[in-house]
Amino acid sequence: MKNNKLTVFLMAVFTVFASSCSDFLDTVSDNRTEVDNASKITSLLVSAYPNYSPFLLAELSSDNMMDNGIRFDDTQLQEDAYLWEEPTDASYDSPYALWESCYKAVASANQALRSIRELGDPASLNPQKGEALLCRAFAHFLLANIFCMPYNPLTAEQQLGVPYPMEPEEEVIVVHERGTLAQTYAWIEKDIEEGLPLVNDVIYSVPKYHFNKKAANAFAARFFLYYQKWDKVIEYADKVLGANPETMIRHWEEDFGALSQVDDVANQYISEKKAANLMLNASYSLWPIIVGPYDIYKRYGHGMDVYAVETIQSNGPWNWRGGLVMSNIIVSIQQKNPFPKIIDYFEYTDKTSGIGYDHMVSVVFSADETLLCRAEAYALQQNYAQALKDINTWIKYNSVISQDDGSDLTLTELRTFYRSLRYAPALITSRQQRSVKKTLNPEGFAVTAGTQENLIQLILQLRRLTGLQEGLRWYDLKRYGIEFSHNRDNDTPVVLTKDDPRRAIQLPQDVINAGMRPNPRNN
Template sequence: MRNIKITVALIALLGLSSSCEDFLSEIPDNRTQLNTPDKISEILVNAYPGGSYMEFLETMTDNVGESQNLSGTTIKNSQNYFWQMAEKIDQDTPAYYWDACYTAISHANQAIEAIDKLGRPANLNPQLGEALIARAYSHFMLASVFGQRYNPATAATDLGIPYLLEPETVLLKTYKRNTMAEVYDLLEKDIVEGLKHVGSDYTQVKFHFNKAAAKAFASRFYLVKGDWDKVLLYSDDLSIQPIGKLRDLVKNNALNTTAQFRIYADASETTNLLISSPYSTYNRTIRSNRFALTGADRDVFFGSATNLFNKSWLYGSFSSNGSISIFLPKTSEYFKITNANAGIGQPYVANVLLGNEELFFNKIEAHIMKSEFDLANTEIQYFLSTRTTGYNATTDVVTQAKIVAKYPVIADEYTPFYTLTPVQTSYIKAVAELRRIEFIHEGLRWFDIKRFNYVVTHKVYNEPSRILKKNDLRRAIQIPLHATNTGIEKNPI
């Protein structure tokens, strides 16, 4: 792998607070000394991406269709829908997310370096754990977005992303673009070491990598890697019937409209393990984009026919554009005024980055892959009991026969890098469809599409449909232009 170069602008272009801008712009000898737990904790506040992946990833999935709301056509929305390289570099774009992740990484690395210089004393273990897990998270998300899916058979040659282990201290530094195998080895090292030290003693615990959030991230990592025992190890906080730990839709549906939107990513929700507030306009565009969740697709995805018990779902939704575009109450915007006289400011959206629903699905999938179908039945039934209107524990029972009948095997539909038996295929398909509707709007469906090499068809008004075939190179989003202009190797096209 040839060496490449990354400029400081690439690593720390966006998302810095004014104090951190001053800190990172000075030469090392003039910087504020990070020599106390409080100072190191302060810089770690910015070790989380200040940008969101949800809009652009969601638009590439099969959750999104042609609404025929032609007035809502935008370059950004269209290019995402057609799996084209985005021209825009503002909020909610791949380029913005790239910069946001490397900015977060730079802060994590500053904290780690400071802790190392102090000899890694025990009183800084919580900060070290948070920094390592945060660094791993941003690298993992970058690799998941800008690389092809992880496959151990090809990972040694597949292009990953630059994995940065030290802060930027010079204007121009030589790096290499690590392979996916190298990225995953470094990720695992950071995750394992970070989990030894990460704690939960924060004022705002859910805005940091607390112990529960770190374990949920580890379960996601090992799910992608196909290490089912590790998935189960890190999902042990949830029983096979995690009463009180999943989102209570009955309670939330009883709230007024404003409260429903606010509560989804609120720290008071037990299920939410890690929350962020990125700079984003997704709360607005989700209501107006031409390519979005349509009313017709809503009726299919959330119709009783998709429920294993053939009953109505508890998911509520809202509509706009005369019921052309549909959105669930998940995105709540906070508008920060930066100039009161001019009436201008910046929009931020609350996002759930990790939660118990995903952790529970990971656990179910691991049981399926270990052929522990009785456990999977109990877990799927419990999940459905929290999402089904009029659930009856006596008659609404999950069995292998029901799963196989409801989710028949279609040749070459689900093709992960590992082998699936026919029964496993039906179960995996069932869980994937449950994940699909549970996390709609949140972009996570894209990662399942990549993991399972799933074909996606996008319809277009008065034009031929667009198809993302298996092994299509566009499944790895192209490296942003401003990064490739500095020497970053492009993804193959």
């Protein structure tokens, strides 16, 4: 495994404008490739997508993971993320790798935007301009959700945001102010709303590795869900799902029912041919090995207590033991219980020595998650009929056909199911205390007891299943202020309360050393 580290904070338009790392260090900033035509701008935007992933940090921070015991192996980064401590690792999947990767992507997007302006901002370059704006918004959205507290309109002006550079840097080391979370979200909103109308799929040879039109709308739907603007969630989700969302979402029985080989399942899951997959991304990562169907790194994982009681094999209001297709394709590693959606692609640079890079391909946006974004927005608007309609669409195509009686879930059945459950306590010391029903402490909005809460409980559970192994659960735990604990082998569980500042992962130490204000921590 190779890991190319850069130890500065924000560098001016990095390797995309230099013939090599050594050349870049030996020459002045003006001795670089000129980005002066549509073809070069389009090529530049390939590097405007982060090539490191937040999956490890987010998933290990969430309640999808547990400590399977000290007899199993792990990495220091896994342990730090699981215990909400400050990781010092700077390799794959670390806060440093994500921070640097996102700001490299921002640098490329900003250079593309400057080049477009210098060419006179012609309408012919609108698609590239739209992509650049969305890439800049997306990188900051990733950073904000990892390194900031959840967005709350009542406190966002007091919460730290992330730096939002809008021009290519001219100096090697530039320290920006973090600003507030309110400012960060306002800038993301501006970039999305300016960029999305300009997107045009025809400029891409492989649209699903770019912000194509549907992916851009899916991004907008998720962003506005986190931004608590329910009307806009529905507006953008409608543009993704169309009049018949059943044609857009994943059909689990059809896609996976006849498959038995891990590689076949994974390749089907990330296939660009599937309508449900709106945008894909390739990144450097050890996450496929850590979370995937490999007999290694088994200490912190999706263990049996979580798997059996809270996720894939837990009871659902539509079926006993969930009745989900994914439960039939779990690889039998009990400390991980992985559905093989993420596998390792190893790129050899020296096959004899076994040296190279670990890669993964992941689904960044899917129609399934967009459907649940819309369902949640409907529920929060108290449009319960439409919310339930979207829920039933999800259930229909995720369930094993032989276990599905064809009838839709009703609000009465939903009420009966959740009334029968107790809330999971924040501090869990046994499997018997676990539950899919959580106490909700939403950040900046209210959820009314009864029908609305029942729908939100179910939607959050379906989102948990849809985003399993992909870190999405962490952001929902933050948005809803859900308190929970992580067990520790032969030690007291550690609890994360709703206002715990550790819900914002600490900035990389190199960034703090460069002058960036760190996230606060309790003494």
